[in-house]
Amino acid sequence: MIALTAAEIAEAVSGELRGIADPHSITVTDADTDSRSAVAGSMFIAKPGEHTDGHRFIDAARSAGAVLVLAQRATTDASGTPDPAVIVDDVVTAMGALAAEIVTRIRAHSPTTVLGITGSAGKTTTKDLLAALLSPEGATTAPQGSYNGEVGVPLTIFGAALDTRYLIVEMGADAPGNIRQLCDMVRPDIGTVLMVGSSHAANFGDQQSIAQTKGELAEAVPAGGHVILNADDPRVSAMASRAAAPVTRFGQGESPQVAAADLQLDEDGHPVFTLRIGRDEHRIRSGLTGAHHITNLLAAAAAAWRAGVAVSDIADRLQGLGPTSRWRMERTERADGVTVINDAYNASPESMREALRTLAILTRESGRRSVAVLGAMLELGADSTMAHHRIGETVVRLNIGLTLVIGHDAYPLYRGAVAEGSWGSEVQWVETVEQAQDWLRTALRGGDVVLFKSSNGAGLRLLGDHIAAQEGIE
Numbered sequence: 001m002i003a004l005t006a007a008e009i010a011e012a013v014s015g016e017l018r019g020i021a022d023p024h025s026i027t028v029t030d031a032d033t034d035s036r037s038a039v040a041g042s043m044f045i046a047k048p049g050e051h052t053d054g055h056r057f058i059d060a061a062r063s064a065g066a067v068l069v070l071a072q073r074a075t076t077d078a079s080g081t082p083d084p085a086v087i088v089d090d091v092v093t094a095m096g097a098l099a100a101e102i103v104t105r106i107r108a109h110s111p112t113t114v115l116g117i118t119g120s121a122g123k124t125t126t127k128d129l130l131a132a133l134l135s136p137e138g139a140t141t142a143p144q145g146s147y148n149g150e151v152g153v154p155l156t157i158f159g160a161a162l163d164t165r166y167l168i169v170e171m172g173a174d175a176p177g178n179i180r181q182l183c184d185m186v187r188p189d190i191g192t193v194l195m196v197g198s199s200h201a202a203n204f205g206d207q208q209s210i211a212q213t214k215g216e217l218a219e220a221v222p223a224g225g226h227v228i229l230n231a232d233d234p235r236v237s238a239m240a241s242r243a244a245a246p247v248t249r250f251g252q253g254e255s256p257q258v259a260a261a262d263l264q265l266d267e268d269g270h271p272v273f274t275l276r277i278g279r280d281e282h283r284i285r286s287g288l289t290g291a292h293h294i295t296n297l298l299a300a301a302a303a304a305w306r307a308g309v310a311v312s313d314i315a316d317r318l319q320g321l322g323p324t325s326r327w328r329m330e331r332t333e334r335a336d337g338v339t340v341i342n343d344a345y346n347a348s349p350e351s352m353r354e355a356l357r358t359l360a361i362l363t364r365e366s367g368r369r370s371v372a373v374l375g376a377m378l379e380l381g382a383d384s385t386m387a388h389h390r391i392g393e394t395v396v397r398l399n400i401g402l403t404l405v406i407g408h409d410a411y412p413l414y415r416g417a418v419a420e421g422s423w424g425s426e427v428q429w430v431e432t433v434e435q436a437q438d439w440l441r442t443a444l445r446g447g448d449v450v451l452f453k454s455s456n457g458a459g460l461r462l463l464g465d466h467i468a469a470q471e472g473i474e
Contacts, residue, residue, distance in 0.1 A: 001030050002102060002162045006068050009043070010086045012101035013094035018074045019082030026084060028068050031098075031158045033151065040065035047091045047151065048072065054091075058083055070094060092150055099154035100185045109162045113307055114186050118171040118179055118217050119194025119230075120210065121351045122296045123148060125288070126194060127170045128324045129300035133309055133317050138165030145325055146345070148172035153182050166307065176213045183220030191217040191245075192228035192303050194295055196235040197350040211235040221245040226306040228299060231256045248306055250298035258302040260294050268331075269362045271297065275315055277305055282315035287322030289329040289341065291361075292354035327461040329355070332468035337446040339368075342464035344452040347377045349387045352453055353394055359451045360398040368447045369401040373436065373463070375454025376409035385412045392416020395427070402443065403427040406436045407458060433463050440467055 007023035010016070017023050030042035035057035038044050044061035046054035046069055058075050062083065069075070069085040076082050088094040106112050115130065117123050124146045131142035141160040143152060148170035160167055171182045183191075196211045218227045218239040227243040230236040231251030240247045250258040261281075263273040269289045275282045275298075286297055301314050323330060327345035334340065343355050356372060363370035372395060380387050392413040395403050403426065405414040414429040430436050444450065444467075452464035 001028070001158045002105060002160070003027050003029050004102075006084065006086065009068070009070070009098060013070070013086060013088055013097045015070070015086035015088040015094060017085075018087055019084045020068075026067050031070075032155065035061035035064065035066075038062075038064035038066040040067075042066045043068040043070055045069075045091060045095060046071040046075075047095075070098075095154040096150060096181070096185050099157040102157050102160065103167070103186055106160060106162060106164050106167070110165070112164055112167060113190065114167045114169060114188045115190045115192070115303055115307065116169045116171050116183065116186065116188035116217050116220075117192045117194070117299070117303075118173070118214050119192075119236075120197030120214070121346065121348055122194045122293075122299070123170045123172065124325050124345075125293065125323065125328050126192070126296040126299045127168055129296060129318070129321065130168055130303055132321055132324075133300055133304035133314055134166040134168070134307060136313070136317070137307075137309060139163050140166040140168065142168040143170045146170065146172075149174070150178070150181065153185060157186070171217060173210075173213045176209060177216070179213055179216035180220065183217060188217065188221055189225040190228065190303055190306055191221040191225070192299050193217055193230060193236045193239060194299055195230055195233045195350070197348045207235065211239070215239040215242050218243040226303075228302045228306065230295060230299065232295070248302050250295075250302045252294065256298075258298050258305065260298055263291060263294060265291055265358075265361055267365065269358055273297075275301060275318070277301065277311045277314070280311040280315075282311070284315060284318050285320060286318065287320045289323075289331055290354060290358035292351070292358070293329075327464070329358070330464075334468065335471055337448075338444055339449045340464060340468040341449065341451045342461060342468060344375065344454045344458070344460035344464055345456050347375075347453055347455045347458075349377065349380075349391060352377060352391050355451055355453045356391075356394055356398055356400065359449060360400060363401070363449050364399075366449075368449050369445070370399075371402045371404070371444065371448050371450040372400045373404045373406065373440070373450060373452045373460060374410060374413060375406045375458030375460040378409070378455040378457050384409070388412035389416035389419075392418070392422075392427075393420040396420040396422050401426070402448075404436055404439060404443075405429045406433060406454070406460065406463075407431065410454070410458070433459050436463060437466060 006026040028043040033045045038061040044066040143156040225245040231249040249256040259276045260273040330342040332340040417427040454460040
């Protein structure tokens, strides 16, 4: 984080200083909402949460070295001495205001390109790819994991240095207007929209509303920037009419400026394709797993190209490049020949189908048994039951060898598989992750390829980790 005094922070967030004799004498060089991450010279952000209140952890943060607190109420330490703090009405709003001030200072210091990425799926993988493409060009800041909302975006910016050349911002949305708010904060020069799916449909109502919100990124990029749109998604491609900046399309057809041709999967499920940017062509073998990652690969290539990276460098850096964030088609080979593919961080009907299709392709060509361990897709609203039922049908149509469904929210998936014709022990349902762990201990056999897929809240990513860490069949 760039160095800021308590006085500068208070001014940026319109806050009131408490417990500080000289606000110019306190300098903050780090900021976080997690008291466990507090270090000397840091600011602890006492954010009220859904299950706890950050104000409860102020003492712990200060003991670890925090010199300032951003809070919604004044507090004191054990001796009754006021904690040095900037008091605001809303901590999250203040985080956004501080992040905007930091972006302004970074831009004033040196040429900086801000790149925003949004979409119903693929944001984190695309962000990771883009960071790998841009880092050799200059100092690059990208989000940790999936920092992409009103809290995650400021935390990403707090980690940026004053000499940042490229600032990559992952933008998620839970409601209409969310993307616009994030754009107001960071003012993107390049905006990339990946796809419009049905994730968070419970908050939006329908895909058209989701598209309207995702398109706020296209609207926010100034005329001197670039908008990057997925030509293979009609709802995304249509956002060109909302853009003031020049539009670059990517996709698998002939017309996009950035395109993939002759797409195949190798024996490990890695995409192999010809990358075409303008008149340049390069054969790429990706280190990612699954054909659906072609969207992320092309999006990252297009954004890097418009950021000024040479096509030959883009091609060289994409060769063999695999996942860097956890639980995104993360592959583990066990000693007993079991392959575990852990993709249980996010799930929508679209990403669930693509992951299952990848599993089917991998096992069909190798003759190994396919095993799908599936949990709930959350936040689908009124369509949840039918969406899960259809995934159950997909499991059968793809001829997945063995399917385990976990949890009450995912039960319609089990029923969909049964209704589609699954019989005997091909599909099983259990109530808890613990029961699933016991079941898998005896059901798996050497050579199986096991996919774990669910929304984050279902907890299957940790089950996948446990199964991947086992040394062999019991």
